[in-house]
Amino acid sequence: MDRVILHVDMDAFFASVEVKDNPSLKGKPVIVGGTSERGVVSTCSYEARAYGVHSAMPLFMAREKCPHGIFLPVRHYRYKEVSNKIFDILAEVTPIIEPLSIDEAYLDISHLKKNPLDVALYIKKKVYRELGLTLSIGISYNKFLAKIASDWNKPNGIKVIDKKMMPYILFPMNISKVYGLGKRTVQKLNNIGIFTVKDLYDIDKEYFEEYLGKHSLDIYYRIRGIDNRTVEVKRERKSYGRESTLKHNTNDINELLKYIREFAEEISIILNRNNIKIRTITVKSKSENFENHTKSKTINKYTNEFDEIYNIASEIVKSIDFEEKVRLIGLSVSSIEEKERNMQIRFKI
Incomplete structure (x- = not known):
């Protein structure tokens, strides 16, 4: 199947x-x-x-x-709050979810005895009804084609790519749309007159492998509709953080602490909403000469309280000798203790 x-x-x-x-x-x-x-x-x-x-x-x-x-x-804290609600809706449909970012995910619904279009429409309608936001969904028999399909008629689009359409539906596409081809490789191919998937498709397998090297066969098969990657459920997250490039370079501790306070507040909100506690707090800075520095402290207990996170972070900042002015400041937390939330499939059409 x-x-x-x-x-x-x-x-x-x-x-x-x-x-x-x-x-x-x-x-x-x-x-x-x-x-x-x-x-x-x-x-x-x-x-x-x-x-x-x-x-x-x-x-x-x-x-x-x-x-x-x-x-x-x-406003990272706000986007994360909305993202959590979106992923809760996706979890009503299937537990097989692979988040790619805060606003993007693969879902495997092979086990559902429902029309995939009905499933997609259910997600779109519920997200819009509850959150007032639109999304685009691609439907196919593998990850590569599903991602191609979701971008087909954005915004608020929906697209199905099935085996009967392959490979011809891809032929007019620019090769920059092919997952696995980076900017340098695209430029390298453009230099020898290859601009579309059809151009790429016409290269024989041996030359393809010789010219593109590592992972070339994955791309060779993808543009022929073959992609055996599975949807990988990823529940574990190792850290949460915020950082910002400053309006003006500074080594004024009080000014840096204003940013740290804002970050600590946002991170604490996210941790509390997700029932997550942490033990390690890390302050990151980038100097005006673009040198990165980090300093961490691990405490004896788990916490998600703003006061504790901020107080420890401020101690770290005060302990750093900022000889050079800073152009970026950041705060992250790690060593996570996460309590699993019970997920129930509540999807009905």
């Missing part, structure tokens, strides 16, 4: 959450990443994308492309 894999991907997640929380932003070019010139775009609304703004773009460049954009700071 063929597997049935869903790839669920939220639409412009951070920006969509900001619009949901502040409806006056609807229809406007919202750019999440910060209000300074030194960070990068985390996510932007589709209205901002129309100006050429995209994730990972430096904020100063985003301002040049979209001078009337609404620039907002990243």
Whole structure:
């Protein structure tokens, strides 16, 4: 029996959450990443994308492309809160979930005796009804094709790719869309006139392996509709953290502690909502010369209390001799004691 894999991907997640929380932003070019010139775009609304703004773009460049954009700071604690609710809905459908990020996951629904389209529509409708957010879902018989399908008609899209469509449906696609081909490899292939999946498909197997090297056969088979990777359930997370590039380089302890306090509060909220406790607190900094430094402390008991996390983190900060000014400061917690939450499949159509 063929597997049935869903790839669920939220639409412009951070920006969509900001619009949901502040409806006056609807229809406007919202750019999440910060209000300074030194960070990068985390996510932007589709209205901002129309100006050429995209994730990972430096904020100063985003301002040049979209001078009337609404620039907002990243609120990790809020996105995590919404993400938890989304994953709770996904867990109603199947326990076989592989999170890829805070807003993206694979689901294996091969065991469900239900029409995959009905399952996908149930997820889309419930997320929109309860959270007011849209998502796109790809449906196929393997992970590679499911991910291709979810991106097919974003936003708020749904797409099925079955065996009858293969491999021809992929032929017009740019090779940059093929999972496993990095930027350098794409450029290398472009240099010899290979731009589409059809171009790639026409290369014989021996040359394919010789020219692309490691993992080349995985890609050779993927563009032929063969991908045997399973959906891997990942429950264990080793750390939680926040960091921020500062508006101005500084080694002022009081200013650094303001960031640490904000991070400790956000992390504590996430830990409490997920019934998680930790024992190790780590402060990270990056100097103006781009040198990374970390310092940790492990305590004798597990905690998720803001006061304890902040007090320990502030002790760490005060113990560091910041000879150079700092351009980035961060806080993370680890050594996790996590109590499993009971998951029940409550999915009904």
